[in-house]
Amino acid sequence: MSSAVVSTSAALGRPFVFDADADAEVRSLPVANRRDQAEAQESPIARILQSTIKNQQSKIPPARVTPASQLEIRPAPEMVSSGVPAIDALTGGLPRGCLTELCGPASSGRTTLLLAALAAATRRGEFCAVVDASDALDPQSAAAAGVDLERLLWVRCGEDLSRKKNSPRRPPSTPLRAGSGTEENGNQKEGGPISRSSLAREACPELVEWVGIFAQATFDDRTNSRQSEHRLEQVLRATDLLLESGGFGLIALDLGDLQPQAARHIPLTTWFRFRRAVEYTPTILLTVEQRPIAGSCSSLLLQLGPADRSAADPENTTPAHARLLTGLNINADLIRSRLDRKPARSVVFATKTAWAG
């Protein structure tokens, strides 16, 4: 059997270098077969064949097998500042050509860190893009964080039309005055029949408002999943286009307000595609979300959360008008980093509001 294997490989022009597999194969053969082989090896034809093969092998140089120790090592990605010195000390910065995830619940400092990273990137003269799934970016906060707004591309995802159609809500301080524009107020016309809702409003205005809010919440629950899907589709397609376009120093996907259940609908293949798209490019791909969703595709995973709630101490007896929200203390846990093998550790940093001075 061994000779047969050797002859086949020789006929194909690939001389064997390692015979370990062949030996193992021979060892596993039944005893009868081995006896046959021994007889075959002793036959003159087999000997002639073997000598011919050896001659041929000596003429052909053996194929070079690169040992694992000499395999080309993928160079470590360039690390750039995240804009927060504490995070830089923790992670070494944000890796270029990699996917970085920032996770955390509301008020955990995700957006602050995102804006700091954007500010640092624009200070370096890079162009950045934010694909905003919930249209949540606050321009004033971005400007206060030091983001060069001329270098920031903002893609605002979400359905505008459906909101206008379905929602009776009205943003504060619009030209509409009470009794002139809302649907509820429009129902009762002068001289017309008095509706049940208007009677209820007169009897208990607070109850009507409560009912309205809960009815809207129920409606929102129903339409939420559809809107989330639509937004996700927009986010993923816009990100694909931006990655394809190239030239951006940082592309951020803001999925912070998206429910984790909805965010999990993103197939893992999409994250693999994104990771491949940014690989070997100077682009930093950053996602902001409530829970990790990219799995092993992310090179850096930071879990953010509140370090303490001293800012919101309920025991504080100072009058409300004498208090000031001066900032938040953020705790950042390094959950995963492909770039070093240090154990998970955390760091605390403080943010301060724009008016805190």
Place this chain on the structure above:
Amino acid sequence: MPFACIYVPNFPLAAALRAEPELQPRALAILEGKPPLETIIAVNEKAAGMGITSGMTKAQAELCAELALRPRSALQESAAHAALLDCAQSFSPCVEDAACDTALLDLAGMESLLGSLPEISRAIYSRAAALGLEANVAVASNPDAAVLAARGFAGVTVIPAGKEAEQLGPLPTEVLFVNHLQEDRREGDEKKAAARLLETLDRWGIRNLRGLAALPEVSLSERLGQEGLRLQQLARGAASRTLVPVEAPPVFEESVELEHSIVLLEPLAFLLNRLLEQICARLGSRALATQELRLTLELENFSALNRQSVINNQQFVRTLRLPLPMLDAKVFLKLLQLDLNAHPPGAPIVKIHLAAEPARPRSAQAGLFLPPSPEPEKLELTLARIAGLVGENKVGALELLDTHRPEGFRMRRFVAEVPRKSSKTPDVPEEPSIVTALRRFRPPLRAHVTLENGQPTHLVCQKKDVQGEVLWRAGPWRFSGDWWEREAWSRDEWDIALQNNALQNDALSNGDAISFCRLVHDLLGGGWFVEGTYD
């Protein structure tokens, strides 16, 4: 002083072929006149080989099934003429518009710039071909000799100085009267006089220019007068005159009239591609680019009104404004396709008119050590695609407005070229502190707030994440503005910490689901709103 002449033979046919290059291998005839009295005025070689001649009626020509018939188009001819002038002006600033099919160039001093005269001639020929015109190019020491050579010899001809008579000699005498014999350019009397002169020369046995040049001047003057002497000077290549230069207006327009209306975007894109390539070739020949493309579609039955486009007399106009001057037909085509996808004309199209506003091409060189930036062409396509996805006003750069009004910003076009700021007065500090960011809800969430001593203590909102007991509050901070306008606003802002009961048991919150929000009380409209969370 050398002069070059670019002559496009069979101009109506050349204009039609320029508009429809796929007709090149086919037999083609151009029709003119009002139906049903249309007659053929120009045919190509293949059509001539099939027995089609000028003067045949349309009914006669239609007997030949393989023949392609096209009506004479003034639009196509004017575009071809503009392209001819563009070609000429790309080689010399001194250009004479001798006829619609002829352009004369003064090549004095151009040899040191563009090479020898044969090289320049070949370059002119190639440039004309690139612009869709199959032209004859001739170079001679005087303009008229160049014109005669271009009209008489196909391809590229270079006549050395002093050898004009020898080179022009074999040409037939008809080349002297090409302009006069063309019916549409001259009055009837001039045409008759030219025909009479040609007949006289023919009667004398003078069939070519060599014969005319050899005639004794005095005798010729006695018989034909000053016109005879002028013709002899032309035949000898000795006529001398100065050019009358024209400044071709920087108008880059191409049009196509359709026999059958178009209802689908795909065939329209095919035609747009052709027009864009022609316009880009013309712009390129003048070392220009464009920053604005104007597409005018004439519609068959204009009924559906599209408010976003400018409508004037059954026309559908779309204007494509670019942030930077560009010259890439493929990019333009894709942008127009995306634009038409978003704003369809709404009726069959019978005529397409495309105009480009010329602009100087951008001259920017990226530094070796500068960070990379998106390529403008790619970026423009990407932005157009994203705009198609999320909406036109939903993608771009931010611009803060000089107001304290909430949401005081506007979206503007994102351009990947930022003007350099002076290093002395930087707008952004080098290392700003970490500023707490606000995540906005758009639109703000309407909330029901329970008040205690005028302070919020409990909040109910349609969003489950943002409701619960108010643990901590700071405020109110009163803001108001624009009270002198209809859009006046006045509000009280609270910064609150919410104990969120809905998330209390969530593993993520670790039993400590506190979020900081901005609560707004609208003093004019009434009602409470959660404007965003500090994050």
